[in-house]
Every structure is written in C-alpha cells, then in structure tokens.
Amino acid sequence: MKDHIVVLSGAGVSAESGLSTFRDSGGLWENYSVFDVATPEAFRRDPALVLRFYNDRRCQLAEVEPNAAHRALAELEKDFRVTIVTQNVDDLHERAGSSKVVHLHGELTQARSSRLDDLIYPIGYKPIELGDTCELGSQLRPHVVWFGEQVPMLEAAAGVVASADHLLVVGTSLQVYPAAGLVDFADPDVPITVIDPGEPARVNRATVIRKKASEGVSEWVARLRGQGR
Incomplete structure (x- = not known):
C-alpha cells in the first residue's frame, strides 16, 4: 500500500x-474585528453585517486561483x-x-441552517441574503466555524x-x-x-x-x- x-x-x-488572512492584517479582516463578523454573538446582533462580510469573502474566492x-x-x-x-x-x-x-x-461555498447544524446546502459563490431560509424556515448562515464554536x-x-x-x-x-x-x-x-x-x-x-x-x-x-x- x-x-x-x-x-x-x-x-x-x-x-x-x-x-486576505486574519492574522496577517493586524487582527482584522478587511478592517473588521473578529468580534463583529466571526462569532455567534455577532450574527445574532447584526446578521446583515456578518452575511455581507462572508458574501464579500465568497466573491473574492471566485476571482482567485x-x-x-x-x-x-x-x-x-x-x-x-x-x-x-x-x-x-x-x-x-x-x-x-x-x-x-x-x-x-467549514466551507465558504456552503450554507447551513441557523437552527440545525446538519442542514447544509451547497451554494458555490452565491451570496446569502437576509430572508434566505432552510427547509425549517430558519435563516441560512455561512457554514464556517466561528470563534467560540x-x-x-x-x-x-x-x-x-x-x-x-x-x-x-x-x-x-x-x-x-x-x-x-x-x-x-x-x-x-x-x-x-x-x-x-x-x-x-x-x-x-x-x-x-x-x-x-x-x-x-x-x-x-x-x-x-x-x-x-
């Protein structure tokens, strides 16, 4: 073998x-603190900001090789x-x-239910918007492991x-x-x-x-x- x-x-x-990487940019991703875009608390506080941040990451990913x-x-x-x-x-x-x-x-090209972690959907490089829901009716979130998870x-x-x-x-x-x-x-x-x-x-x-x-x-x-x- x-x-x-x-x-x-x-x-x-x-x-x-x-x-772009988190550690090589002074503890920031594109001028965002990790506590604003990469924690469960951030998603509960401002889901639109978190979704926009990861949508931008997904757009960037589609353009690189x-x-x-x-x-x-x-x-x-x-x-x-x-x-x-x-x-x-x-x-x-x-x-x-x-x-x-x-x-x-996790994987940036997937989304998952904010209610049930096992409900995962391939999305490629498409954005996740507020109002996009899983089959249970819960808001979709990026399928990434945030700090504290x-x-x-x-x-x-x-x-x-x-x-x-x-x-x-x-x-x-x-x-x-x-x-x-x-x-x-x-x-x-x-x-x-x-x-x-x-x-x-x-x-x-x-x-x-x-x-x-x-x-x-x-x-x-x-x-x-x-x-x-």
Missing part, C-alpha cells in the same frame, strides 16, 4: 493566491495516498485537484493524522488551538516537516523549511516523489 501523506494546511497557503502549493499537493496523489486537513474555508485545494480534503473550520471535524482530523506515514505542516503558525494540537496525534516515528517563512511554533523532531508555501511545498513534493520512485 502507498504511504499516507497527511498535510495540515493553514492561511499561509491561500494567502499566496491573494486571499490555486497557486503552486495547491497544485503540487494535488500532484502528490499520483504517487501517494494524500489527505489534506485544512484550517481554510476556501475550496482552492479541491480546485487544484486534491480529492481528500478535511475542512476543520465547537470544531466538529476535529476528531476525524485527529484520526487522519494518527494514520500518517509523513506529516507536512504548511501555512500555519501552529499557535491556534485546538487545530495546533493535531500534530500530537502523529506517531512518534513519523517524520514531520514544517514549511513556513516565519517563526512557527516549535515542534519536536520537525524539519523546518523557512520558505513561502508555493516554493517550499513544490520543492518538498518534488523531493518526496523522487524518493518514492
């Missing part, structure tokens, strides 16, 4: 495609089993061709990491929990590589490549595919 490559990806991967890092990870499937566990809510991994993607924080895919992601033969961490500082704790589920003998141009949190036994995602991932994937032949 082919080795299982597990990738933990974060905002740094999507940033190179032109998507996967970058070299996304494409290299998709190419890796030619030689290995690959599962991507991403903190990103965009669909750039899928658009690049990756077939197994676990979204920890549970991360429903965390257990599944931990199981994926536990099955890894190689673990690649890219585009994430490994400083935001609970997602940062996923590396602890890797088997002690599994090699870990961290690709980040900054100062990621220290990970025991990890090899750190201080490059941007597009450059570092492309090089790492080429080397790994060469070894796998």
Whole structure:
C-alpha cells in the first residue's frame, strides 16, 4: 500500500493566491474585528453585517486561483495516498485537484441552517441574503466555524493524522488551538516537516523549511516523489 501523506494546511497557503488572512492584517479582516463578523454573538446582533462580510469573502474566492502549493499537493496523489486537513474555508485545494480534503473550520461555498447544524446546502459563490431560509424556515448562515464554536471535524482530523506515514505542516503558525494540537496525534516515528517563512511554533523532531508555501511545498513534493520512485 502507498504511504499516507497527511498535510495540515493553514492561511499561509491561500494567502499566496491573494486571499486576505486574519492574522496577517493586524487582527482584522478587511478592517473588521473578529468580534463583529466571526462569532455567534455577532450574527445574532447584526446578521446583515456578518452575511455581507462572508458574501464579500465568497466573491473574492471566485476571482482567485490555486497557486503552486495547491497544485503540487494535488500532484502528490499520483504517487501517494494524500489527505489534506485544512484550517481554510476556501475550496482552492479541491480546485487544484486534491480529492481528500478535511475542512476543520467549514466551507465558504456552503450554507447551513441557523437552527440545525446538519442542514447544509451547497451554494458555490452565491451570496446569502437576509430572508434566505432552510427547509425549517430558519435563516441560512455561512457554514464556517466561528470563534467560540465547537470544531466538529476535529476528531476525524485527529484520526487522519494518527494514520500518517509523513506529516507536512504548511501555512500555519501552529499557535491556534485546538487545530495546533493535531500534530500530537502523529506517531512518534513519523517524520514531520514544517514549511513556513516565519517563526512557527516549535515542534519536536520537525524539519523546518523557512520558505513561502508555493516554493517550499513544490520543492518538498518534488523531493518526496523522487524518493518514492
């Protein structure tokens, strides 16, 4: 059986495609505080503002393309089993061709009921407006995990990491929990590589490549595919 490559990806991967990130903009997304647009309380207080914010994110997503890092990870499937566990809510991994993607924080191209979390609808890049409701009559909301909410895919992601033969961490500082704790589920003998141009949190036994995602991932994937032949 082919080795299982597990990738933990974060905002740094999507940033190179032109998507704005929260942490790289002074704690703001497009001049909005996280407390105004990314909490359940914000949605109850001003749903129109929250919907408009995510509608803008969805519009922006429709205009950008996967970058070299996304494409290299998709190419890796030619030689290995690959599962991507991403903190990103965009669909750039899928658009690049990756077939197994676990979204920890939900998906921007989906909407869900504000009453029942399991009622999820594909919407692509269309806006969600006030008055758009689920089949139960409740207002639709973005299918994203807001600050203060549970991360429903965390257990599944931990199981994926536990099955890894190689673990690649890219585009994430490994400083935001609970997602940062996923590396602890890797088997002690599994090699870990961290690709980040900054100062990621220290990970025991990890090899750190201080490059941007597009450059570092492309090089790492080429080397790994060469070894796998």
